[in-house]
Amino acid sequence: MRKLIIALILAFIPTLAVAEEIRVSVNGMVCSFCAQGIKKTFGNLVEVESVSPDLENKLVVIVTKKDQLLTDARIEELIKDSGYEVKKIERKS
């Protein structure tokens, strides 16, 4: 059991040590003025290094700070608070 716990901790350490790029496909994001809420909402989070809405590809690219996590559920909630809907979330470290 102890070995399993140690293995799990070791497995998570590399994930937490690096920043993560999260690409969120968002429905309804057709107007930059209306989507300012997305920029403001994510920009205010301590976990977030940068947030870049992309109207052409209907994407919001979020880069987290090192050692910071942003769950899919939290992203969906914040996109909803901004008035939009998440279509898909992709991650790469």
Next chain:
Amino acid sequence: MRTRLKYCYFVLALVPEIAIAHPVSFKDGYGVMPGYSKERQELELNYSLTSSSAIALNTIKLDYEDQDLVFVLPQFNYKIFRQNEEDSQTNLYGSLGIGAGRYRDETEVAGLAAFQADYETRRIYTLLSAEHLQTEGISLNRVRYRLGVAPYLADFEGIHTWLIAQVEFTPELEEELSVTPMLRFFYKNYLLEFGVSLKGDPVAAGIFHF
């Protein structure tokens, strides 16, 4: 008091009018929406409690039978419906306000009911709105339709431009329809629009979110 009110509306006249509002923005977002047209000047301040509801304070000054008619209305704005599609957005908003109306040195209870439906893509924008204002012995209605086209597509941080045709009917103030070609610009969280009606009357509007 009257001089002070006139001064306030003179200041408002220097900034754009709220020709079309964002009754609700995003959770914890603030909106400042000043406005000017020949017969109407207004300022709405709102705070969005959620992405569907906002509380607001709306002040409206109208030129009614050659006298100033002023409304001060605490207001509740609600997004009744929103459809987010990949390339479009459809909204239906409703607003209700109750407060005071001042006309010919008399202050009475006043109310506002309004709805707004809009549809937009990155290229096309269309909107229908209706508003009813009521105070003792006075009923005022306004119906407005807009169609807009974006001549080019800008990215998120760019300056966006829209060419808009607006048709407005205010039966108690004007017998004829008012047709106004307008230009709208927005950059980041600032929106500005202005136009001149076919009769030569200037119209302007602005929205600032933060």
